[in-house]
Structure formats: C-alpha cells, structure tokens
Amino acid sequence: MAFCPACGKEVTDSDARFCPSCGQRLDGVNRTETPPQPIGPGSPAPDARKRRRRRIVMIAVLAEIPIFVVVFFLAFSGKxxxxxxxxxxxxxxxxxxFTFTPTQCRSGQRMSFFGAxxxxxxxxxxxxxxxEDAVKGKFVKLEVPGSCKPPDYEVCTELFIERSYCSVFEAYAKNTNTTVNDIRLVDGHLKLDCVFPEGGSVKADIKFENCN
Incomplete structure (x- = not known):
C-alpha cells in the first residue's frame, strides 16, 4: 500500500508512477509507508484525507486545480x-x-493562472x-479522456506531461489586446513530441485563439 506524498491519497495500483488524484510523480515512494501525518492542531485527521471527494488544493501554482472542476464549469457556461x-x-x-481534440478554450485567468x-x-x-508559472515554468496538465468515474465523475486520471521525456515541448500562451467581461483573451499553441520510459508516446499540435 502506498500514499501520495503530496496529497495523502491512497494509491491502490502498485505499478502506478503518478498519483491518480493530483498527478504527483511516485518514483521512490516507499510502497509500505503510512500516509503523511497532519502538522499542527488545525490540520485534518488522517481519515479525512481518505474521503473520495476530491478537494481543490492551492499549492505553488493554481494549475493544481483538478481539471474536472474546469471541465464541469465550462460544460454549463457556453463555448x-x-x-x-x-x-x-x-x-x-x-x-x-486515445486522441483528444479540444472544441473550446477559455483563458486561464478564470482559474487564476496564466495560460489557456x-x-x-x-x-x-x-x-x-x-x-506558465513563475515557479514551475511552462507546464501542460492532462485529464485523460473517459477517465472520470461515475457517479459524480470527480475521480479522474490527471497528470503533468514531463518535459524531460519530450524532444519537442512548446507550451506557448500570450495575452491579446482584447478584454471581454474583464477577461483578457489568450492566444497560443501546444506542440509536443514525447516518448515515455514505458514505451508509449504523445504527440500534439494544437492552436488556440481568443480564449476567454
């Protein structure tokens, strides 16, 4: 049994290399270790960390927000x-x-990060x-299509694409001069060519414009 050192969630897959809840790499994690203990009198009890409902945790970069929150927000707010x-x-x-073909985009400003x-x-x-984040630099975070589990679809497979595995890693976003409802529109592109140690690969070539 293993527990994620970042979010404390139990990782049931003994071969998992990433935490299914927050995307943290699990390389080097002791498979028999106990979950991280709370620090300070105001910290939650260990059993609270085992709740199935995923929590929004603000760490160094606001892109730690689970993507399913963003997806559900956009699903009911129009394109x-x-x-x-x-x-x-x-x-x-x-x-x-799988092949993921995005059909809409929004500015990362809506979720308090720079990007799309x-x-x-x-x-x-x-x-x-x-x-892009001042601490982590440029980043790409993926929610695997079809990975969110019923009934509430709050348990999804999400992870960061590590640039060390990529011969091409272009995650580019820029603010335009246009603002709509106090949201600055964003243009940019994503180009990836990555090969993972497990033998799989990822390629991406996506352009996005006027994301609001």
Whole structure:
C-alpha cells in the first residue's frame, strides 16, 4: 500500500508512477509507508484525507486545480468566442491509446493562472491546461479522456506531461489586446513530441485563439 506524498491519497495500483488524484510523480515512494501525518492542531485527521471527494488544493501554482472542476464549469457556461484547431494523440503506456481534440478554450485567468484551458464538448471528454508559472515554468496538465468515474465523475486520471521525456515541448500562451467581461483573451499553441520510459508516446499540435 502506498500514499501520495503530496496529497495523502491512497494509491491502490502498485505499478502506478503518478498519483491518480493530483498527478504527483511516485518514483521512490516507499510502497509500505503510512500516509503523511497532519502538522499542527488545525490540520485534518488522517481519515479525512481518505474521503473520495476530491478537494481543490492551492499549492505553488493554481494549475493544481483538478481539471474536472474546469471541465464541469465550462460544460454549463457556453463555448464563448475561443477557437481551437488540432489534436493531442497518445499511444501506449502510461497514458493509454486515445486522441483528444479540444472544441473550446477559455483563458486561464478564470482559474487564476496564466495560460489557456482546452476542453471537449462534454464533462468526460478530457482536458488540457497549457500555461506558465513563475515557479514551475511552462507546464501542460492532462485529464485523460473517459477517465472520470461515475457517479459524480470527480475521480479522474490527471497528470503533468514531463518535459524531460519530450524532444519537442512548446507550451506557448500570450495575452491579446482584447478584454471581454474583464477577461483578457489568450492566444497560443501546444506542440509536443514525447516518448515515455514505458514505451508509449504523445504527440500534439494544437492552436488556440481568443480564449476567454
């Protein structure tokens, strides 16, 4: 049995390399270790960490917000004026075989990070966060399409794409000169060519414009 050192959630898959709740790498984690203990009198009890409901945890970068929260928000708020073109293609492990083609985008300003949010038409179609943080630099976070489990679809497979595995890693976003309802529109693109130690690969070539 193992527990994620970042969020404290139990990791039931003994071969997992990433935490299914927060995307933290699990390399080097002791498989028999106990979950992290609370620090200070105001910290939650260990059993509180085992609740199935995922919590929004603000760490160094606000992109730690679970993507399913963003996807559900966009699913009921209309498509806006953003435009996307291109796809994200995964083959083999660790992500699986799928093609994610975003159909809408929004500014990361809505979730308090610099960049863009790319999602499909429905709450189970997956999503991408493409952005930049002062601490972590440029980042790409993926919610694997179809990975959110019923009944509430709050348990999803989400992880960061590690640039060390990529010969091409371009996660570019820029603010435009246009503001709509106090949200600065964002343009940019995502290009990836990555090969993972498990033998799988990822390629992406996506353009996004006027994400609001």
């Amino acid at each position: 806006g004026c953003g435009h996307t073109e291109g796809s994200f293609v995964s083959k083999g492990q660790p992500l699986g075989d 949010i790319l999602v499909g038409d429905g709450p189970t179609e997956g999503g991408l966060l493409v952005g």
